[in-house]
Amino acid sequence: MTSLSSTPSQRPEALGPQTGEHGASEHPGEHHGDHRMFGLATFLVADGMTFAGFFAAYLTFRAVNPLPSGSTYELELLLPTLNTVLLLVSSFTFHRAGSALRRNDGDGCQRWLLITAALGFSFLAGQMKEYFSLPFGLTDNLFASTFYAITGFHGLHVTLGGLMILIVWWQSRQGGRVRGGDPFPLEAAELYWHFVDGIWVVLYGILYLL
Amino acid sequence: MTLTLSPPSATAPPLQPQGWLRYLSFSTDHKVIGLQYLVCGFIFYLVGGALAGAIRTELLTPISDFLPRETYNEVLTLHGTVMIFLWIVPVVNGAFGNYLIPFYVGARDMAFPRLNAVAFWLIPPAGLLLISSYFIASAAQSGWTAYPPLSLTTPATGQIIWILSVLLLGGSSIFGGINFIATILKLRRPGLKLMQMPMYCWAMLGTSILVVLSTPVLAGTLVLLSFDIIAHTGFFNPSLGGNAVVYQHLFWFYSHPAVYIMVLPAFGLVSEILPVHARKPLFGYTTMVYSIMGIVFLGLIVWAHHMFTSGTPPWMRLFFTIATSFIAVPTGIKFFNWLATLWGGKIALNSAMLFSCGFILNFVFGGITGVALAQVPFDIHVHDTYFVVGHFHYIVYGGTVFVIFASIYHWYPKVTGRMLNEPLGRLHFLLTFVGFNLCFAPQHWMGLNGMPRRVAEYDPQFELINQVSSVGALLMAVSTLPFLVNVILSAFRGEPAGDNPWNALTPEWLTSSPPPVENWHGEAPLVHEPYGYGVEPGSLSLAATSGRDLWSAGDPERKP
Numbered sequence: 165m166t167s168l169s170s171t172p173s174q175r176p177e178a179l180g181p182q183t184g185e186h187g188a189s190e191h192p193g194e195h196h197g198d199h200r201m202f203g204l205a206t207f208l209v210a211d212g213m214t215f216a217g218f219f220a221a222y223l224t225f226r227a228v229n230p231l232p233s234g235s236t237y238e239l240e241l242l243l244p245t246l247n248t249v250l251l252l253v254s255s256f257t258f259h260r261a262g263s264a265l266r267r268n269d270g271d272g273c274q275r276w277l278l279i280t281a282a283l284g285f286s287f288l289a290g291q292m293k294e295y296f297s298l299p300f301g302l303t304d305n306l307f308a309s310t311f312y313a314i315t316g317f318h319g320l321h322v323t324l325g326g327l328m329i330l331i332v333w334w335q336s337r338q339g340g341r342v343r344g345g346d347p348f349p350l351e352a353a354e355l356y357w358h359f360v361d362g363i364w365v366v367l368y369g370i371l372y373l374l
Numbered sequence: 375m376t377l378t379l380s381p382p383s384a385t386a387p388p389l390q391p392q393g394w395l396r397y398l399s400f401s402t403d404h405k406v407i408g409l410q411y412l413v414c415g416f417i418f419y420l421v422g423g424a425l426a427g428a429i430r431t432e433l434l435t436p437i438s439d440f441l442p443r444e445t446y447n448e449v450l451t452l453h454g455t456v457m458i459f460l461w462i463v464p465v466v467n468g469a470f471g472n473y474l475i476p477f478y479v480g481a482r483d484m485a486f487p488r489l490n491a492v493a494f495w496l497i498p499p500a501g502l503l504l505i506s507s508y509f510i511a512s513a514a515q516s517g518w519t520a521y522p523p524l525s526l527t528t529p530a531t532g533q534i535i536w537i538l539s540v541l542l543l544g545g546s547s548i549f550g551g552i553n554f555i556a557t558i559l560k561l562r563r564p565g566l567k568l569m570q571m572p573m574y575c576w577a578m579l580g581t582s583i584l585v586v587l588s589t590p591v592l593a594g595t596l597v598l599l600s601f602d603i604i605a606h607t608g609f610f611n612p613s614l615g616g617n618a619v620v621y622q623h624l625f626w627f628y629s630h631p632a633v634y635i636m637v638l639p640a641f642g643l644v645s646e647i648l649p650v651h652a653r654k655p656l657f658g659y660t661t662m663v664y665s666i667m668g669i670v671f672l673g674l675i676v677w678a679h680h681m682f683t684s685g686t687p688p689w690m691r692l693f694f695t696i697a698t699s700f701i702a703v704p705t706g707i708k709f710f711n712w713l714a715t716l717w718g719g720k721i722a723l724n725s726a727m728l729f730s731c732g733f734i735l736n737f738v739f740g741g742i743t744g745v746a747l748a749q750v751p752f753d754i755h756v757h758d759t760y761f762v763v764g765h766f767h768y769i770v771y772g773g774t775v776f777v778i779f780a781s782i783y784h785w786y787p788k789v790t791g792r793m794l795n796e797p798l799g800r801l802h803f804l805l806t807f808v809g810f811n812l813c814f815a816p817q818h819w820m821g822l823n824g825m826p827r828r829v830a831e832y833d834p835q836f837e838l839i840n841q842v843s844s845v846g847a848l849l850m851a852v853s854t855l856p857f858l859v860n861v862i863l864s865a866f867r868g869e870p871a872g873d874n875p876w877n878a879l880t881p882e883w884l885t886s887s888p889p890p891v892e893n894w895h896g897e898a899p900l901v902h903e904p905y906g907y908g909v910e911p912g913s914l915s916l917a918a919t920s921g922r923d924l925w926s927a928g929d930p931e932r933k934p
């Protein structure tokens with residue numbers, strides 16, 4: 165078979181002598197940094213865009229779709245405000261867990277993690293309680309549906325985060341992965357948790373206060 | 375597409391893993407994954423092509439005789455979805471991105487090899503799921519856009535399967551995007567500056583930013599749509615107080631960037647191919663980079679040009695017309711840069727170059743009709759007519775698919791160690807180019823004269839021109855044959871390619887063909903000037919490029 169290759173104006177071989185070492189099975193001088201946190205952060209940007217889409221939809225509904233007459237869409241403020249406080253405090257306690265680990269205080273780290281998880285699950289319990297006390301259901305009207313969709317999606321994140329915290333708690337026991345010198349699970353769960361809390365604050369502002 | 379043959383044993387590097395089974399495995403080697411994407415995507419291309427054949431057969435006559443109307447809608451929906459989400463996006467991003475990006479940044483693999491394998495292995499099940507919906511119940515019938523309320527009133531099972539499948543593919547795309555961003559920004563070989571990267575890296579960086587920012591919005595929207603279908607919520611259902619236009623906004627917030635997700639990587643790939651076969655440096659590197667980033671930014675704020683007939687308020691029409699027209703500026707810069715790259719070059723008119731030039735021609739035509747469509751007074755006449763079909767096929771097929779073929783001709787020697795047959799390649803190009811233009815150019819005329827898209831039946835006055843279009847489609851189908859024969863036979867019989875048959879300077883050519891696991895036996899080369907062609911000998915220092923023997927492995931005296 166014939167093939168037509170280009171006629172180069174010059175060949176790379178003619179570009180002058182090259183030096184270089186090779187042959188070592190190791191690859192000296194190459195850094196293999198740990199980019200998992202960077203990857204996670206990029207993922208959280210993506211995740212945040214999902215929420216952004218939901219918020220944009222909600223705000224547009226608000227702007228152009230009036231609530232049909234006879235339908236209810238009333239939110240109590242007390243419980244969600246309490247929940248906001250719970251999440252904010254949990255962000256702080258998670259931070260304490262991280263500092264404890266850096267101080268080599270493994271037990272302190274575990275204690276703070278448990279507190280964080282407990283706060284997270286209390287948040288979920290509060291959310292459940294709110295769901296059951298609301299005067300509207302999922303399909304009652306546009307706002308009811310949007311409310312449940314957004315808070316539900318966020319609640320899924322909290323659930324996932326809570327489970328992650330429990331896993332990290334297990335890994336930070338004596339001899340576990342985290343205490344054994346790989347802080348990645350803890351740092352990842354912490355970043356994720358702060359993200360989930362931050363989203364909640366925005367959500368609270370848009371859904372409850374606005 | 376057997377790309378699994380090992381090269382002649384004399385040049386087979388010891389590290390090269392053997393056996394074709396690894397292409398069916400959960401391999402984490404970026405080159406294996408790249409080929410998995412390519413072959414898998416091509417199989418789906420054949421499926422999507424068969425569906426297109428069914429559409430063009432139906433449209434031979436004005437009445438719905440070949441396919442019942444519902445079936446026509448299913449075929450149309452499957453065709454669009456398969457071509458976009460299972461062929462173009464995975465191949466132009468996943469296949470070439472995975473194969474090339476680690477080479478270009480001087481890395482031995484992607485930043486997250488396992489995530490990479492996961493991203494690929496989401497695709498075959500998603501694709502099978504989608505196609506199976508045709509056999510299980512009936513496939514979705516609401517087009518690739520799945521606009522409500524249509525998508526709420528057509529049979530639910532197929533629509534839900536469609537949503538599931540697109541969600542999986544979107545997930546795959548996001549994982550891929552994260553990986554590309556991390557690889558390009560974090561895995562660069564020490565000493566390689568951003569502004570020294572080959573252009574495809576910039577294209578993939580821009581594309582991945584779009585993927586990460588916009589795909590999640592589509593995912594969230596489709597979840598809401600599935601609620602509307604399953605749980606009878608009314609997010610997008612006007613009869614339940616919902617708002618169908620919000621769906622359109624959210625959908626196009628993804629899907630306009632998605633057209634750049636489909637075309638930006640192709641821009642990058644031609645920017646690699648043209649300089650090599652014209653033996654000239656890529657013209658205007660810096661402007662090219664800024665154009666890409668300009669397109670990324672503008673691409674995110676023009677989505678409502680798809681919605682000029684959806685009751686968009688005047689200020690919105692104005693804004694989106696102006697913003698959209700602005701995209702022509704960075705796009706035009708790139709176009710003229712390519713022309714300037716070719717200008718006065720020692721052009722080798724081989725298959726890779728022919729397909730690249732075909733791309734430039736087709737793309738500029740599609741770009742011009744695009745700018746025309748951005749003008750509201752014009753668009754309200756041709757919206758949802760065949761004019762739009764002509765427009766986007768000129769860009770998606772005439773642009774991106776042409777570049778995919780150009781890239782296969784260009785990189786096949788690297789991947790397999792063997793050359794493709796040149797006469798067959800030219801025959802492929804000729805058939806594709808003629809067939810493509812015959813198929814899609816007349817569609818502009820149909821649209822201007824009022825033939826609506828997505829309908830199985832049409833006014834008899836359009837019969838002849840539709841038959842012309844269908845003949846073009848037949849030629850396109852035929853054109854696949856020489857290509858398939860070529861890639862399969864050449865894998866066994868092709869002339870050995872050597873390491874660098876095109877005498878190219880980008881890093882993937884500075885290693886053996888096919889490359890070893892981990893890409894280089896020695897240290898990764900540091901290429902400061904990936905396009906330093908045609909400079910006076912000696913003025914370009916490759917001294918910093920280590921692994922000199924990699925060069926000499928190719929026979930410098932090899933005659934074409």
Ligand code: HEM
Binds near residue numbers: 633636679705742756
């Ligand atoms: C100069 C750049 C471009 C401009 C100004 C432009 C403009 C437009 C406009 C205004 C429409 C809407 C027409 C209508 O539905 O009435 C449209 C449709 C479309 N464009 Fe473009 N476009 C450009 C480039 C692209 C590119 C690069 C791609 C793909 C790679 C693309 C793919 C599409 C697709 C797929 C549709 C139809 C979507 C559908 O309704 O199914 N366009 N374009």
Ligand SMILES: [Cu+2]
Binds near residue numbers: 633680
């Ligand atoms: Cu668009």
